[in-house]
Amino acid sequence: MSFLHLAILSPLIYSLFMIFFKKFHRIHTGWFILPLPILLFIYFLSFLPVTSNQKMVTETFNWIPSLGINFTAKADGLSLLFALLITGIGALVVFYSIYYLDRMKEKLPSFYVYLLLFMGAMLGVVLSDNLIVMYAFWELTSFSSFLLIGYWYGREQSRYGAQKSMLITVFGGLAMLGGIILLYIMTRTFSISEIAAESHSIWGNSLFIPALLCILLGAFTKSAQFPFYIWLPDAMEAPTPVSAYLHSATMVKAGIYLVARFTPVFGDSGVWFWLVSGIGLITLTWGSIFAAKQTDLKGILAFSTVSQLGLIMSLLGVGSAALHYADLDENIYIVAVSAAIFHLINHATFKGSLFMAVGIIDHETGTRDIRKLGGLMTFMPITFTVSIIGAFSMAGIPPFNGFLSKEMFFTGMVRVTEMDLFHLETWGILFPVIAWVASVFTFVYSMILIFKTFTGNVQLEKLDRQPHEAPLGMLIPPVILVSLVVIFGLFPNLLSDSLISPAMAEILPGLLGAGEEFTVHISSWHGFTIEVFMTLGVVILGIILYRTFPKWKTLYSKIPERMSLFRLYDQLVEGAQSGSYKLTKSFMTGSIHSYLVYIFAFFIFILTATLIGKGALKVDTGNVSAIGIYEWILALFVAAGAISILFVKSRMTSIILLGAVGYTVSLFYVLFRAPDLALTQLVIETISVALFLVCFYHLPKLRKYETRIRFKLTNALISIGVGAVVTVMALSAHSNKLFDSISKYYVENTYEKAAGKNMVNVILVDFRGFDTLFEITVLAIASLGIYGMIKLRGNRRKEG
Amino acid sequence: MEILMAFVIGILFMSATYLMLSKSLLRIIVGTGLLSHGAHLLILTMGGLKRGSAPLLGEHAKNYTDPLPQALILTAIVISFGVTAFFLVLAYRAYQELGTDNVEEMKGTEPND
Numbered sequence: 001m002s003f004l005h006l007a008i009l010s011p012l013i014y015s016l017f018m019i020f021f022k023k024f025h026r027i028h029t030g031w032f033i034l035p036l037p038i039l040l041f042i043y044f045l046s047f048l049p050v051t052s053n054q055k056m057v058t059e060t061f062n063w064i065p066s067l068g069i070n071f072t073a074k075a076d077g078l079s080l081l082f083a084l085l086i087t088g089i090g091a092l093v094v095f096y097s098i099y100y101l102d103r104m105k106e107k108l109p110s111f112y113v114y115l116l117l118f119m120g121a122m123l124g125v126v127l128s129d130n131l132i133v134m135y136a137f138w139e140l141t142s143f144s145s146f147l148l149i150g151y152w153y154g155r156e157q158s159r160y161g162a163q164k165s166m167l168i169t170v171f172g173g174l175a176m177l178g179g180i181i182l183l184y185i186m187t188r189t190f191s192i193s194e195i196a197a198e199s200h201s202i203w204g205n206s207l208f209i210p211a212l213l214c215i216l217l218g219a220f221t222k223s224a225q226f227p228f229y230i231w232l233p234d235a236m237e238a239p240t241p242v243s244a245y246l247h248s249a250t251m252v253k254a255g256i257y258l259v260a261r262f263t264p265v266f267g268d269s270g271v272w273f274w275l276v277s278g279i280g281l282i283t284l285t286w287g288s289i290f291a292a293k294q295t296d297l298k299g300i301l302a303f304s305t306v307s308q309l310g311l312i313m314s315l316l317g318v319g320s321a322a323l324h325y326a327d328l329d330e331n332i333y334i335v336a337v338s339a340a341i342f343h344l345i346n347h348a349t350f351k352g353s354l355f356m357a358v359g360i361i362d363h364e365t366g367t368r369d370i371r372k373l374g375g376l377m378t379f380m381p382i383t384f385t386v387s388i389i390g391a392f393s394m395a396g397i398p399p400f401n402g403f404l405s406k407e408m409f410f411t412g413m414v415r416v417t418e419m420d421l422f423h424l425e426t427w428g429i430l431f432p433v434i435a436w437v438a439s440v441f442t443f444v445y446s447m448i449l450i451f452k453t454f455t456g457n458v459q460l461e462k463l464d465r466q467p468h469e470a471p472l473g474m475l476i477p478p479v480i481l482v483s484l485v486v487i488f489g490l491f492p493n494l495l496s497d498s499l500i501s502p503a504m505a506e507i508l509p510g511l512l513g514a515g516e517e518f519t520v521h522i523s524s525w526h527g528f529t530i531e532v533f534m535t536l537g538v539v540i541l542g543i544i545l546y547r548t549f550p551k552w553k554t555l556y557s558k559i560p561e562r563m564s565l566f567r568l569y570d571q572l573v574e575g576a577q578s579g580s581y582k583l584t585k586s587f588m589t590g591s592i593h594s595y596l597v598y599i600f601a602f603f604i605f606i607l608t609a610t611l612i613g614k615g616a617l618k619v620d621t622g623n624v625s626a627i628g629i630y631e632w633i634l635a636l637f638v639a640a641g642a643i644s645i646l647f648v649k650s651r652m653t654s655i656i657l658l659g660a661v662g663y664t665v666s667l668f669y670v671l672f673r674a675p676d677l678a679l680t681q682l683v684i685e686t687i688s689v690a691l692f693l694v695c696f697y698h699l700p701k702l703r704k705y706e707t708r709i710r711f712k713l714t715n716a717l718i719s720i721g722v723g724a725v726v727t728v729m730a731l732s733a734h735s736n737k738l739f740d741s742i743s744k745y746y747v748e749n750t751y752e753k754a755a756g757k758n759m760v761n762v763i764l765v766d767f768r769g770f771d772t773l774f775e776i777t778v779l780a781i782a783s784l785g786i787y788g789m790i791k792l793r794g795n796r797r798k799e800g
Numbered sequence: 801m802e803i804l805m806a807f808v809i810g811i812l813f814m815s816a817t818y819l820m821l822s823k824s825l826l827r828i829i830v831g832t833g834l835l836s837h838g839a840h841l842l843i844l845t846m847g848g849l850k851r852g853s854a855p856l857l858g859e860h861a862k863n864y865t866d867p868l869p870q871a872l873i874l875t876a877i878v879i880s881f882g883v884t885a886f887f888l889v890l891a892y893r894a895y896q897e898l899g900t901d902n903v904e905e906m907k908g909t910e911p912n913d
Contacts, residue, residue: 590907596821625801625849635808642815642834651826658830661812665837672844673854673865677873684881688833691885695892696826715821723814726838730806733846741847743866750857750867757857759867764874775875782882786889 002059004073007043008127011036011120015113022109029108030098037091037119044075044083051077051502054512058129068190074129077502081341082126082250082257084499085348089249090119092477096356097241099474100363111151111239118144122250126257131180131190138176138218141251142169148246149238161234164569168231172221176258179214182207183265196264196509203268212266215258216275223255225313226283227565229306236298240359243298248305248351256309256344259316260507267320267508270421277317277416281434283310288441292448292549293556297358297368300449301351304394307442308347311409311435315340318412318431321419322508333419336412337507341500343405346393346488350402353481354390354449357383360470360478361453365463370448375458379467382475384454389482393489395446395542396439396535401488403535406439410531436534443542444549451546597718604721611732620735630671638664651696659689676760805845812838825891825901829884836880840873 014036021032050057056076063071075083094115101108121144124137142165150162180190186202187195195202202208219225224232235247246252259276266272287307294300319337360383361376362368377384389400396406413435417428460466469475488495501519505512545552587594611617641661648654662685669678746759746767756762764772812834819831847870852863855870895901 592903592906593821593823600817600821619803621803624803625851627801627804631801631804635804638808639811642812645830645834646815646818654827654830658833661834661837665841668841669844672849673852674844674870674873675854675856677844677870677877680874680877684877688881688884691888692829695888698892698895715818718821719814719817722817723810723812726813726842727806727810730809730842730845731803734802734806741866741868743868746867747855747864759855759857759864760870760874763867763871768871771871771875775878778879779882782886785886789889789893 001061002073004057004059004075004127005061005071007040008073008123009120010040011116011123015116015120018109018113021112028098028103029112030094030101033112033116034091034094034098036116037087037094040123041084041087041091044080044087047075047080048498051075051080052498054502054505063133069132070130071133072129072191073127074193075127076506077499077504078257078260078506079126081345081499081503082253083123085253085345086119086122086126086250089245089348089352089481090115092352092480093241093245096244096359096474096477097239099471100241100359101239111148114144114147114151115242115245118148118246118251122254125254129192131183131192131195134192135173135177135180138222138254139170139173141254142166142173142222145169145235145246145251148242149235151239151242152237155237157234158237161231161237165231165235167573168221168228172218172228175214175221176218179211179218182211182214186211192261192265199265199268202265208266208269209271212269212272213275215262215266216272219255219258219262220279221255222258223252223309223313224283224306225255225279225310226286229283229287230565230569232306233299233302233566236296236302240298240355240362243301244352244355244359247302248355249348252305252309253312253344253348256312256316256340259313260340260503263316263320263323263507264509267323273317273320275317276320277314277431280310280312280314280317281431281438283307284314285310285434285438285441288438288445291445292441293553294445295370297361297370297373297449297453298355300370300445301354301358304442304445305347305351307438308343308351308394311438312340312344312347314431314435315343315409315412316507318416319507321416321421322511324421333412333415334504334508334511335408335415337504338496338500339405339408339412341503341507342401342408342492342495345495345499346401346405346485349481349484349488350390350393350400353386353478353485354394356474356478356481357387357390360474363474364465364470365467366465367463370452372459372462373453374456375454376467377454379458380454380469382469382479386475386478386482387454388450389485390478391446391450393485395443396538399489400485401492402485404489404492407531407535409435410439410534411529414530432534436538439534439538440541440545443538444545447542447546448549597714600718600722604718604725607725607729611728616732616736617728618735619731623734623737634664634667634671638668655689655692655696658692659685662688674760676758801849802845805841805849809838809842809845812841823902823904825894825903828903829887829891832880832887833884836876836884840876843869843873843876 014033018029021029024032047057054077056074058072058074061071061073063069094112097111097115101111118141121137121140125134125141128134128137146162146166149165150158152158153162183195183202184190186205186207187198189195221228232247232252236243238247263272284307287303287305287310291300291303291307294303315336319333319340322333322337358368360380361373364380365373365376367373393400393402396402410432413432416431419428458467587598638661641657641664645654645657645661648657662681666678666681666685669675669681746763750756750759750762754762754766756766816831816833816835816838819827819834822828822831847866847868849865851865853859853861853865855864855867891901894906898906900906
């Protein structure tokens with residue numbers, strides 16, 4: 001257990017101390033939590049010198065060595081980038097939540113336990129090298145996210161959102177587990193770095209594509225990609241700090257992390273390229289179009305998160321193509337990967353600040369509905385400044401960091417058209433076009449977010465509270481985040497050597513020779529290139545579309561309802577419920593008759609199939625004994641008796657017929673040289689018939705309940721089937737004797753060893769005495785049961 | 801003989817199944833009685849029929865019939881008797897408590913319906 005392990009597990013351990021923090025009622029619990037993410041952030045900063053030199057820190061803690069499952073913690077460029085995001089934004093979110101959540105009204109201990117649980121799980125996901133360990137942390141993120149979304153569990157919508165996100169992310173998580181197992185089957189290791197190192201050996205393996213699809217399913221559901229994005233807008237029921245932390249900056253990027261992590265393994269395949277970049281582009285466009293439709297501020301941000309995640313995903317997909325071109329110098333496609341990482345950081349900063357700003361608006365006005373809001377600029381100048389910087393960065397307007405990453409995004413997409421693989425000669429042109437359209441919509445909803453909220457007229461009568469600026473503490477975290485937005489926008493190369501380049505080296509290994517490293521240079525101005533004109537076009541068309549928004553807004557009411565995946569999900573869940581209910585109801589009728597029909601039908605079906613399938617159907621007449629006249633008579637008598645019971649109407653006759661059959665059977669025992677059996681059968685049959693008669697005295701007249709002809713026909717068919725199968729089975733078994741009986745031993749040793757002459761009795765009490773012991777027990781239990789049933793009558797009568 | 805017995809056993813099983821599929825409790829118990837007869841005869845038949853004299857050493861015969869199936873059947877008879885007796889009393893009590901011997905009417909009702 002190294003210090004790195006301890007750092008990963010520290011939030012989980014720390015959450016155990018919550019019981020002690022609870023005692024300090026006067027202090028907001030969040031203050032106790034705040035030092036942890038700050039310390040972790042500083043701790044992870046200390047890894048920067050190591051990782052920026054393309055080195056990594058690996059620590060192993062044996063967990064289940066016999067299964068190859070060890071807790072291997074690995075801090076390299078990519079992991080560190082995420083770890084810094086998690087702890088850094090985590091610290092800001094905790095700080096923000098101290099002012100956001102009321103000390104008296106909220107159940108703070110549970111909130112912070114869930115949040116710490118989530119933080120530890122997220123650190124585990126990004127810092128684990130072992131896939132099984134990563135999966136365990138992965139599910140813990142789903143689980144803690146479920147708890148956080150359902151934090152206000154009294155609300156119906158919270159529970160709905162929590163359940164939805166749980167179902168979808170766990171579905172993807174399980175698929176990912178399948179992918180992990182498939183990878184293990186191919187490579188015999190759970191270590192990501194080992195799998196990546198020998199990835200060339202699994203290309204072309206028949207399990208390669210299934211493993212790829214399973215892993216991608218996990219990534220797409222977690223990162224809210226099309227069509228699995230539907231859980232994210234409903235997850236907005238969570239408290240705003242949670243939305244800012246989980247659903248914009250960290251958890252939804254776990255899927256991005258997964259795709260980046262597995263690019264060295266799968267990136268060379270065309271399926272990977274098309275799925276990751278294609279789904280990413282679809283998500284980007286879809287999310288941006290629907291974000292403009294929302295009227296809830298958090299709804300806009302949710303769809304915008306979906307859209308931006310699609311953007312990063314598509315960049316990673318396009319970047320994977322760089323693995324095809326081994327030459328580093330002219331490899332113009334790696335820019336997509338650097339754009340993905342840069343935008344990942346940027347998105348975390350501006351989206352986090354926007355969520356916090358929205359939280360402030362909600363907190364200070366009591367609503368998040370843009371139809372009720374407006375003109376808040378004068379009331380909340382700081383929040384307005386934060387929001388406008390965040391939104392302009394999101395829209396890709398200079399001089400903020402979003403502008404730079406959007407330019408790089410366009411560069412990456414334009415260069416797709418120059419690729420000459422995976423049919424991109426013909427289809428590549430779609431990439432920049434779609435990306436451009438999506439950016440226009442991104443611009444539109446960013447403007448809606450700002451100007452509908454902060455400009456225009458104040459509608460004080462619609463607001464619950466008199467709006468005013470938030471307390472200072474609530475403003476500090478978003479201000480820090482937007483400062484980063486501005487700083488990264490003005491000095492983008494602060495990050496390139498320390499964070500982006502080492503992370504790229506992990507996503508695209510093999511492109512670098514020894515001692516080489518990616519040179520990332522982000523400049524805000526690079527001449528009159530096509531990207532500049534694309535941005536210009538985005539701004540111009542975006543402004544036109546925003547100005548005319550009320551006119552074409554009605555278009556939404558025509559398309560989306562039909563194309564909405566939310567409805568589909570609801571119908572799916574409801575259909576699964578009602579469908580399984582109907583299915584169960586259809587065969588679990590509660591009628592003993594139907595269950596017996598199933599049992600007998602399966603008996604017939606399975607035995608017939610086995611007899612035919614194994615070729616056991618055989619009738620051998622060579623080994624049979626002769627039939628005398630007595631046997632014929634008895635056989636006919638039994639058969640006639642058994643059949644006529646079916647038709648008699650009086651219960652008396654049926655009991656007597658049963659007795660007759662029993663006596664005839666005992667006569668069979670006489671014929672077949674079984675004196676003990678004959679004796680027992682006679683006695684037992686007598687007692688049985690007597691018992692039947694005693695009961696019959698108390699039972700009602702034998703009524704014919706079965707009146708419907710179909711009912712009788714089914715019964716007849718089933719019973720004829722059972723009889724036929726038994727006959728055929730008896731014949732086949734008799735004709736397929738495999739070895740002799742062991743009874744020779746009994747015959748020889750009955751007198752020698754057991755001092756008896758009646759072999760049957762000696763077997764019963766000597767050779768196989770245990771059978772007899774328990775048969776006596778059965779009788780004892782039966783008699784006790786009968787006694788109990790008759791004597792111990794419940795209280796029902798008395799109460800009734 | 802074994803072939804004839806196979807058919808007799810088949811008929812016993814058929815009648816037993818038909819009775820067990822009916823709705824009257826008494827008929828179901830009569831069905832189980834027939835079923836056990838069929839099963840006992842099946843055991844005996846599978847052991848081989850009439851291969852010598854009765855399994856008593858006092859007979860001093862050259863061949864004896866197989867004693868093992870007989871011992872098994874003897875156990876089975878006793879057990880099936882115990883079970884039948886239990887069932888009969890159960891049916892009697894059920895009728896006393898519920899006032900019906902129609903198994904279709906003995907269905908419980910689902911709490912949610």
